[in-house]
Amino acid sequence: GEDVEQSLFLSVREGDSSVINCTYTDSSSTYLYWYKQEPGAGLQLLTYIFSNMDMKQDQRLTVLLNKKDKHLSLRIADTQTGDSAIYFCAEIHNDYKLSFGAGTTVTVRA
């Protein structure tokens, strides 16, 4: 199976909060990342969290990490139409290689 798993789709109403979930397998990962990919574009680093942290907040973004369950989530507050994109969770291994999930497509509806 894949190292990193995410749900494939999320539909959210404009102004509501979005929560994207991810599970990973490498318990020795030191960092976990969230990247955003807009249509026709490359991957944009959104945020990352150190494995010794439980939570990180950056403006509208909140990352929660449950190391025991190897579960990572990204919450986007006050979701806007510009947040429509594919969101990738990624873990970094001891050899500093990144493993990505398949991506969660977030659709924001008016």
Added chain:
Amino acid sequence: EAGVAQSPRYKIIEKRQSVAFWCNPISGHATLYWYQQILGQGPKLLIQFQNNGVVDDSQLPKDRFSAERLKGVDSTLKIQPAKLEDSAVYLCASSFSIEETQYFGPGTRLLVL
């Protein structure tokens, strides 16, 4: 600071033809990566360079894919001959060092007919 640059942005070729992609990393970044992203999947690492040396090319299909970074800055990725299953987005990324965060370019979208 300028980001990772890639060209061309789009390429359409017929199977068995050759194609080359170019990447210019962020200035000062020693580590350069090429990823393949098939539709509906996350990026998969093809090859990693540290300066002008190959660190990892274990996932590169060497019978048809080649990559070089001769002067430790720009890099080219070549496919010869292309197959239908090579249709994908080819992403270049760079980082200051192996341990640092990777930054991605806009990608080259390849369609093989």
